[in-house]
Amino acid sequence: MKILLIGRDGQVAWELRRSLACLGKVIALDRRSAPVLDLTDPDSIRTAIRQVQPQLIVNAAAYTAVDKAEQESDLAWRINAVAPGIMAEEALTVGAGLIHYSTDYVFPGDGETPYRESHPTGPQNAYGRSKLAGEQAIQQTGVHHFILRTAWVYGRRGQNFLLTMLRLMRERELLRIVDDQRGAPTWSRLIAEATALMVARSGENGRFEPGDRQGIYHLTCGGQTSWYGFACRIRDYSHENGLLPESAARLEPIPSSDYPTPASRPAFSVLSNEKLFQHFGLQLPAWDQALELCLSD
Ligand SMILES: NC(=O)c1ccc[n+]([C@@H]2O[C@H](COP(=O)([O-])OP(=O)(O)OC[C@H]3O[C@@H](n4cnc5c(N)ncnc54)[C@H](OP(=O)(O)O)[C@@H]3O)[C@@H](O)[C@H]2O)c1
Numbered sequence: 001m002k003i004l005l006i007g008r009d010g011q012v013a014w015e016l017r018r019s020l021a022c023l024g025k026v027i028a029l030d031r032r033s034a035p036v037l038d039l040t041d042p043d044s045i046r047t048a049i050r051q052v053q054p055q056l057i058v059n060a061a062a063y064t065a066v067d068k069a070e071q072e073s074d075l076a077w078r079i080n081a082v083a084p085g086i087m088a089e090e091a092l093t094v095g096a097g098l099i100h101y102s103t104d105y106v107f108p109g110d111g112e113t114p115y116r117e118s119h120p121t122g123p124q125n126a127y128g129r130s131k132l133a134g135e136q137a138i139q140q141t142g143v144h145h146f147i148l149r150t151a152w153v154y155g156r157r158g159q160n161f162l163l164t165m166l167r168l169m170r171e172r173e174l175l176r177i178v179d180d181q182r183g184a185p186t187w188s189r190l191i192a193e194a195t196a197l198m199v200a201r202s203g204e205n206g207r208f209e210p211g212d213r214q215g216i217y218h219l220t221c222g223g224q225t226s227w228y229g230f231a232c233r234i235r236d237y238s239h240e241n242g243l244l245p246e247s248a249a250r251l252e253p254i255p256s257s258d259y260p261t262p263a264s265r266p267a268f269s270v271l272s273n274e275k276l277f278q279h280f281g282l283q284l285p286a287w288d289q290a291l292e293l294c295l296s297d
Contacts, residue, residue: 001199001206004029004054004096006037006087007061011158012101012150015192016060023199024206027052030061037061039083040075049090056199056208057091058099059084062131066105069127070262080130085137088145097144097208099195104151104183104220106132109266114224116272117149117216125263135216144210146198148191148219151269152230155188156297161227165234169248179228179253183269184220187290194219194282201280213279218271221287228253233288237295 001024007013008030020026029037029048037048039061049057063069063079084100091098107115108122123129135147154160162185168175198217203209225233231251238244256265277283284290 001025001056001208002027002052002054004049004052004057006030006039006057006059008033009157010060010062011153011155011160011188012191013060014157015155015189016058016195019189019192019196020058020199023196024055027054039079042083042086045083045086046090049087049094049096053094054096055206056097056099057087058195059087060101062101063127066125066127066265067262069130070125073126073130076126076130077133080127081133081137084134085141088138088141088143091143092141097210098138099146099148099199100134100138101191102135102147102149102216103128103131104149104269104271105266106135106149107266107269109268111268114270114272115218117218117275124266127263144208144214146210146214147216148195149216149271150186150191151220151271152183152185153188153191154185154294156294161185161230162234162291162294165231166238166244169235169238169244172249174252175231175249176252176254176258177228177231178256178259179226180255181265181267181269182224182226184222184224184271185230185287185291186219186221186284187294189294190221190284190290191219194276194284197282198280217276217279218273219276219284220271220273221284221290222273223286223288224270225287226253230287230291233291234295237292241296243295
């Protein structure tokens with residue numbers, strides 16, 4: 001199978017370059033590759049897909065700066081809403097399937113039980129609106145697809161909460177962390193590995209044929225916590241294993257109202273992963289187990 005991976009060095013793309021490698025030839029393109037693939041330039045998307053002629057396109061690139069998206073909503077829209085629709089149209093033209101990632105921020109966040117795929121959406125910020133429009137653009141084309149909604153992504157590379165905390169815990173005496181937003185921190189490597197397993201179970205002889213299992217899936221680690229809870233586990237595990245000095249910052253829980261941000265975030269964005277288990281027998285570990293695996297790596 002020839003797989004066009006859109007994105008090379010993002011958190012999830014980096015891991016996908018490894019996890020997808022057993023499934024066929026992976027051609028990873030980004031803004032610096034040849035051919036160039038710039039999601040703000042529809043022609044570069046079309047040209048790259050026609051040139052590569054993949055059986056499967058995996059789009060791990062996106063505009064992910066949630067707060068900046070409030071100011072740059074046009075740019076976020078072009079990358080997150082328009083570009084996925086163009087990929088889907090081109091995928092149909094060359095006979096490829098499409099796997100795309102979306103977010104827990106498509107939900108309003110006013111619930112108390114984990115959101116299922118069928119729950120009505122209602123994004124609270126420009127990033128969430130752009131990602132929801134990207135999902136819809138793909139679905140409207142009728143391309144064979146998986147849309148994988150994930151959440152609170154971290155890993156050993158890139159910009160993420162884990163790496164920011166490890167740095168700040170060394171630099172500061174006290175960190176005040178939001179304790180009234182709940183979600184499931186999810187390790188980028190597990191997203192990539194689950195994606196590869198879904199592909200492996202969706203076709204034979206190098207073809208991507210999801211059949212009636214195509215559609216939207218939630219793909220996050222199990223359980224739930226707050227940003228404060230996530231930070232505490234990072235600090236405790238790192239202390240216990242000598243990754244942080246004794247002098248590392250103390251942590252204090254605060255409400256979101258004490259940490260205003262340009263983009264409002266859902267208070268509760270835990271996703272139910274039941275559909276993924278029912279259709280593919282796949283289940284990511286609990287968020288704290290995954291964090292330990294990542295930190296011990
Ligand atoms: N991060 C999270 O917490 C989170 C949560 C929920 C869902 N998601 C979704 O998960 C997916 C993967 O996210 P991630 O955390 O791996 O993202 P990331 O680490 O922020 O990487 C984003 C990638 O997109 C690329 N990109 C941005 N603008 C581009 C453009 N105009 N043309 C081509 N490439 C462009 C960037 O490339 P450059 O290297 O050129 O900048 C970067 O490699 C995304 O769909 C995201 O919406 C993420």
